[in-house]
Amino acid sequence: MALNRDIPLVRREVxxxxxxxxxFRHPEVARDxxxxxxxxxxxxxSAEPPLRRPFSILAVDPTHGEFTLFLKVIGAGTRALDALxxxxxxxxxxxxxxxxxxxxxxxxxxxxxxxxxIAPFLMMSRELTSAGRPGRVFLGGRTAADLPLREPFAxxxxxxxxxxxxxxxxxxxxxxxxxxxxxxxxxxxxxxxxCGPDAMLHAVAQLAESRGxxxxxxxxxxxxxxxGTCLGCVVWVRKPGELRAKYRCACTEGPVFDSRHVVWA
Amino acid sequence: MGVKLAVEIAGIRFKNPLLAASGTFGYGVEYEGIxxxxxxxxxxxxxxxxxxxxxxxxxxxxxxxxxxxxxIGLQGVGVRNFVRDVLPRxxxxxxxxxxxxxxxxxxxxxxxxxxxxxEPGVSGLEINISCPNVKKGGMAFGGDPGMTxxxxxxxxxxxxxxxxxxxxxxxxxxxxxxxxxxEAGADALSCVNTxxxxxxxxxAQKPRLAFGTGGLSGPAIRPIAVRMTWQAARAVKIPIFxxxxxxxxxxxxxxxxxxxxxxxxxTANFVDPGVYERVLAGLxxxxxxxxxxxxxxxxxxxxxxxxxxxxxxxx
Numbered sequence: 001m002a003l004n005r006d007i008p009l010v011r012r013e014v015x016x017x018x019x020x021x022x023x024f025r026h027p028e029v030a031r032d033x034x035x036x037x038x039x040x041x042x043x044x045x046s047a048e049p050p051l052r053r054p055f056s057i058l059a060v061d062p063t064h065g066e067f068t069l070f071l072k073v074i075g076a077g078t079r080a081l082d083a084l085x086x087x088x089x090x091x092x093x094x095x096x097x098x099x100x101x102x103x104x105x106x107x108x109x110x111x112x113x114x115x116x117x118i119a120p121f122l123m124m125s126r127e128l129t130s131a132g133r134p135g136r137v138f139l140g141g142r143t144a145a146d147l148p149l150r151e152p153f154a155x156x157x158x159x160x161x162x163x164x165x166x167x168x169x170x171x172x173x174x175x176x177x178x179x180x181x182x183x184x185x186x187x188x189x190x191x192x193x194x195c196g197p198d199a200m201l202h203a204v205a206q207l208a209e210s211r212g213x214x215x216x217x218x219x220x221x222x223x224x225x226x227x228g229t230c231l232g233c234v235v236w237v238r239k240p241g242e243l244r245a246k247y248r249c250a251c252t253e254g255p256v257f258d259s260r261h262v263v264w265a
Numbered sequence: 266m267g268v269k270l271a272v273e274i275a276g277i278r279f280k281n282p283l284l285a286a287s288g289t290f291g292y293g294v295e296y297e298g299i300x301x302x303x304x305x306x307x308x309x310x311x312x313x314x315x316x317x318x319x320x321x322x323x324x325x326x327x328x329x330x331x332x333x334x335x336x337i338g339l340q341g342v343g344v345r346n347f348v349r350d351v352l353p354r355x356x357x358x359x360x361x362x363x364x365x366x367x368x369x370x371x372x373x374x375x376x377x378x379x380x381x382x383x384e385p386g387v388s389g390l391e392i393n394i395s396c397p398n399v400k401k402g403g404m405a406f407g408g409d410p411g412m413t414x415x416x417x418x419x420x421x422x423x424x425x426x427x428x429x430x431x432x433x434x435x436x437x438x439x440x441x442x443x444x445x446x447x448e449a450g451a452d453a454l455s456c457v458n459t460x461x462x463x464x465x466x467x468x469a470q471k472p473r474l475a476f477g478t479g480g481l482s483g484p485a486i487r488p489i490a491v492r493m494t495w496q497a498a499r500a501v502k503i504p505i506f507x508x509x510x511x512x513x514x515x516x517x518x519x520x521x522x523x524x525x526x527x528x529x530x531x532t533a534n535f536v537d538p539g540v541y542e543r544v545l546a547g548l549x550x551x552x553x554x555x556x557x558x559x560x561x562x563x564x565x566x567x568x569x570x571x572x573x574x575x576x577x578x579x580x
Contacts, residue, residue, distance in 0.1 A: 004538045042536070047484060047512075049328055050328055050329075050532070051328055052535075052536065091539075221323065222326055225534070227291075227296065227538070228291060229290055229311075230335070230337075231320065231325065232325050232326035232337070234320075234323060234340070235323075247340060252295075
């Protein structure tokens with residue numbers, strides 16, 4: 001159940017470039033959040049920018065009642081959060097949305113992320129490794145500076161394949177190329193998970209389709225409310241047994257959808 | 266302590282003067298578990314036609330300074346699905362339900378009204394003659410006094426429920442429309458819907474919203490909405506729900522002092538689901554500070570330059 005609270009920032013860690021980690025105290029989010037869920041959050045009660053912003057939950061610490069977000073500071077909402085001092089309050093509602101469903105036994109979880117789309121996969125990796133389940137992360141970006149969050153995966157022993165389009169880090173090329181190569185070499189059962197730009201999600205969905213693999217994608221349309229009332233974040237989705245696609249709220253029926261149900265633009 | 270916040274409008278008793286505005290609170294049930302629906306005076310449903318609608322293409326929302334421009338286009342489940350699936354759930358909460366009635370034609374407004382007329386869970390009907398994001402109906406009706414009269418009359422003929430037209434701010438003189446509604450038999454008015462706006466993507470040289478123009482809401486429009494509420498309140502005898510950018514007790518009080526009997530909170534629902542709790546606490550505090558015992562004592566107390574002072578507040 002999502003809870004609306006004013007929550008204190010307890011820690012901020014600045015990473016390379018425009019990236020940072022913000023840790024807040026919110027016992028319900030820390031206790032209840034599942035991988036792929038998000039919070040709607042805003043720094044303070046200031047008038048600008050008017051709306052809260054959705055962020056995937058990077059990590060939770062139920063013992064201390066804390067959760068952490070991974071931010072790329074790019075606009076007014078993230079700038080305001082960046083300016084929040086430790087001890088300052090944010091307005092937060094969460095956890096929200098439908099989480100990823102972990103793979104069936106014997107199926108390897110292949111998590112494909114573009115840039116800051118890596119956020120939901122740390123919590124998921126922790127769940128997988130602590131359960132002794134196989135998994136692998138494919139993290140792509142234009143250049144090395146787009147991939148600041150690799151070390152936490154190494155720490156928990158989750159294999160991570162980095163790719164950059166300019167070859168400045170890891171494998172040169174798009175992340176879907178590395179994923180395709182991996183699938184070519186390994187014929188064991190796998191479940192694909194993807195979070196990142198729409199074009200990447202669509203490419204991963206096509207790859208999954210061509211290999212006959214199940215695939216869950218986390219969509220990131222512009223959201224106003226996070227609870228299904230503003231109807232700003234709707235996406236065309238057609239579920240089995242439906243004659244035609246319907247506009248569905250990514251905040252409540254997603255952000256995670258079965259890739260076969262999404263009507264790709 | 267012990268102040269009275271209840272208001273009565275068009276025979277409907279609301280436990281407090283705060284309602285959730287149409288289009289900003291879904292069908293109400295979306296907020297079950299997030300806030301206590303019984304803490305609201307009432308809920309105005311998302312606009313409903315006879316049939317389900319997809320609404321506008323995306324993008325549908327863009328932030329503006331202290332505001333939000335939207336073109337949702339009345340996506341909805343259709344009135345019969347609402348009656349079957351939503352009304353029974355809303356009945357579990359001790360709050361009033363007003364249904365926002367839409368139509369492409371005068372006949373459709375009357376048809377939707379007939380479906381709702383016999384429903385015990387419905388306290389009143391808000392008539393949407395002011396949505397700026399549909400090609401037919403909506404603002405096309407609310408922008409013409411003759412059509413306004415015709416739609417409200419048609420609804421009036423087929424229901425005994427309170428009829429509350431929601432006025433458009435996209436008109437020159439709102440008093441003309443307020444009077445047309447009163448003459449057509451409206452029981453109250455909602456003032457106002459969103460202001461027509463346009464945000465341009467300068468890199469792409471096209472509108473930021475897929476529909477093109479949209480409706481502007483939020484604190485950015487509040488002074489305009491307060492002014493129109495004040496004008497309408499002076500022009501008609503029927504009571505008024507003030508709407509437009511309310512996010513605090515002070516904002517709500519502006520409308521009440523300007524002549525509204527109750528207010529609807531809109532865009533602030535998206536920003537903070539805790540807004541009702543805050544505003545109610547602020548209203549109670551205001552009454553206490555001013556040694557008043559009843560929120561109705563605040564209504565219409567605006568001392569406007571040049572007006573003769575009135576002895577009693579309200580009526």
